Amino acid sequence: MNRVSRVVPAAAILLAVALPYCALTLPGVFDSPFNSAGTLQTLTLCLIFAGLATGYDLLFGRTGMLSFGHALFFATGTYLTTILVTRAGWSLWAAAPVAILSAGALAAAVGAIALRTTGVAFAMVTLAFAQAGAIAISRNPGGVTGGSDGLSLDPARVPAALVGVANTVNLYWLALAYLVLVMAVVGRVLASPGGRVLTAIRDNEPRVRVLGVDTRYHKLAVFVLAAILAAGGGVVYAVAVGGASPRAASTDLTLSLLIMVVLGGTGTRWGPVLGAVVYVYLDQRLTDLASGATTADLPDWVRRIAGQPLLLLGTGFILLVYLAPGGLSRIRHRATRA
Amino acid sequence: MSGPTGQLLCVAGLTARAADRTLIDAVTFDVAAAGTTVLLGRNGAGKTTTMRAILGLAPTAGAVTGAVTLDGEPIHHLPTHARIRRGLGYVPEDRRVFPALTVAENLRLAEQSGIRPRYDLVYDLFPELSARAGQRAGTLSGGQQQMVAIGRALLRDNRLLLIDEPTKGLAPRVVTQVAAALERIATSVPILLVEQNLAVVRRLAGDVIVLTDGHLAYTGTTTQLLQEPGLTRSLLGVATSATATGAPS
């Protein structure tokens, strides 16, 4: 198994690196060749969310903390970066670290309060905080956030290599770099002694506490780390889509992350990645299907259902919870066990 | 195992696991249709686990194996409430009365449709409860709460009472009261009792089952066990004088 588990990631990275140079088309899966802007944009989003999902899994799958407020930190990354660049005229290189560190500070504050609870109560509290953030953004204080219209990233302050359709491939590289970084960080954390504490906390927190370990410290540390990783994803996302929109702070986003992680398989290395790629891909494709010209002859109800990707995704997810709760990455495992 | 041997409750091969530990292992014993049977053992020996497993209140669902038969009828596949309805009365460790409900409401919960509730019996045994019927159970003393807990189990004409450490945490005078009440009850209904207080055990006599580390270690009668101080010391970690009378310790 050792050889396989080394070959697979190497192959995956090789594939990911090779794709933008590949002029192949996978009909049905993608409308245009791999190295086209449209396909690359979809893949870029897949990679960003794969990184977000991996960070979220560190919280949920590895430490057992169900947070419904993860979007708050992602949104801090997108919005703060966009605001500093567009409204305050900062350069991207200056704005990004500030946004990420701010998210960390916010997570420390929120975590200090939320971690007074555990389990379902913790989930509810994080939800409340995220909602507060979402409301604050939509209220558009001082015209800073752009309210429900969102805010565009001023291209003048962004490195030229990341602007424009022709440079979509560079965004792809950026997203890939983000994913690799997240996976490396998460991998290091899990391999460290602190990482083993996290697994122990997930499995039986009272027992860990009885052993004299300060679980709240570990949980807070993980919470802040996951927030920082999410904010990093937010920065990349802002550059990739050209700005910030209220959707970034919505509860739906956190719930989507939860779905991705469960879909792919919690607590596994590749599960969240797999889940994110499948989810984002389906989300994009269904939306294209609903609005595409080529499918104009589809009956109205099909169009309507496709226009709401969450309907199919949510239903599919429900079925998954009942039939294959371990997620996609464990289906082979279940088949061999059963 | 069934009725012909005269045994009311038969427990065979009862094993309970939680996470990575085995709590009780292949525990097997019978409870007679009359008198008191006492489950003894040190702390953590598995007495409460055994009682809960008999009732289907396992630490984790599905982690209990073994057979439990009540008067010849297997009940180990039934959910807890169904087992209780077959005529089992349960007085749990720590009493577990509902604090926000009054004494009367606590008792009323134990009523079962189609069965006449024995308020006469309960209030005769515990006249204090009748006086405090409208009082919230949370404001009662430990001894009074114990009366409510026992009263709940007596309200129906149960075939067997399962009582877990009824004198735990009570003042000596109250212990005597509760023991006296149990003595009266034991004349009309069989009891499976978990108890640490050996003086109470001696008073109620009957059969003993001793558990050690989740295993069955000894079965016999109370008199037999308590007559041998060496035995009690090794099994229970307590030294008892063979000639001691029923004074509470």
Add this chain to the structure above:
Amino acid sequence: MSTLVLLTVTGLGLGALYFLVASGLSLVFGLADVLNFAHGLFLSVGAYAAWWATGRSGGTTVSGLAVALAFGAAAGTAAAVAVERIMIRPLYGRPAHQILATVGLSLAGVAAVQAAWGTDARSFRQPASTRNVWHIAGAAVPANRLVLIACAGIVLAALAALLRYSRFGLVVRAGVHDREMVTALGIDVRTSFTLVFALAGAAAGLAGGLGGIYFGAVSPDQGSALLIFAIIVVVVGGLGSITGTAVAAAAIGLFQQYVNYYALGLGDVCVIAVLAAVLLARRERVAGRVLA
């Protein structure tokens, strides 16, 4: 003075909505240990059912409105019972899966509503009398606020009576505190679960219709928006306690209105501050039921 009256009535009206949504949530979670993330869906079902009913009947009479509200409550009940029997029942004892399933349902449900009726708000037909203005202590109070408060008051009284005087209520009050002991008394708590879900669905469905009156329209995201505040009310008011929920709902509604008025619309955000304060003040864990 008139401002205070208006703020108070509006705040209580909002509180009324919160109470209706939160009461069901509180009972369900208190008794069955289920955090039903799809609770907002019951509200949406009730809202759109009531909206549809007002469309049918013309929606211009008070009796027509009452029927529509009842219809909404019934729709909410049906949805809740269906969800409990089909989705929640198979997952009892597996809280993690329950949460995931209800999360999926909440997303799919809102999407279904949007697919059917679009993402825009639909205006809610009301009889002209609800737009009347009553003059109380010099303030011009819209009648619909009072309708809300009255409805919530009736529901509160009915629920309290049910809990106090019925056997079902007895089982719920005991089960919220110690469910295992209730089963150890020979009671099958699961039948009570379905009933509690049904009650929650009815209250939420009614809230949906009333929300249509309050906001003048129904929209797909009303359920989730109200659900957040309902969750805060439940955490603040205490699980499984109807009176606690009522007091917390009123307090939060009032707080929100006053802060919104005096502090430039920061009321919503400040409610979160209330939550934080409550959690910081409470030493013991709040419903710290750990995921299995």
